[in-house]
Amino acid sequence: xxxxxxxxxxxxxxxxxxxxDAEESVKKFNDxxxxxxxxxxxxYYGGRKSSIxxxxxxxxxxxHCSNFRxxxxxxxxxxxxxxxxxxxxx
Numbered sequence: 001x002x003x004x005x006x007x008x009x010x011x012x013x014x015x016x017x018x019x020x021d022a023e024e025s026v027k028k029f030n031d032x033x034x035x036x037x038x039x040x041x042x043x044y045y046g047g048r049k050s051s052i053x054x055x056x057x058x059x060x061x062x063x064h065c066s067n068f069r070x071x072x073x074x075x076x077x078x079x080x081x082x083x084x085x086x087x088x089x090x
Contacts, residue, residue, distance in 0.1 A: 014085035
């Protein structure tokens with residue numbers, strides 16, 4: 001099983017993602033985003049494309065992905081929604 005990652009600043013738990021996978025996800029979303037009308041872009045996605053930076057920082061507090069640890073039991077309750085975080089930081 002893949003270890004989740006816990007932010008050392010706020011304790012928010014994220015699921016791990018390689019930079020390569022994050023870059024592919026950004027590309028796929030942005031390709032889709034480019035096909036939408038301006039109204040749909042604004043109404044559903046805040047008028048913004050995706051960026052790799054959204055995978056580099058904690059969803060909750062903005063802490064950098066290099067300042068995370070492997071999660072342990074009890075860090076996040078079962079059933080919570082998790083956001084991705086890049087784990088292969090150089």
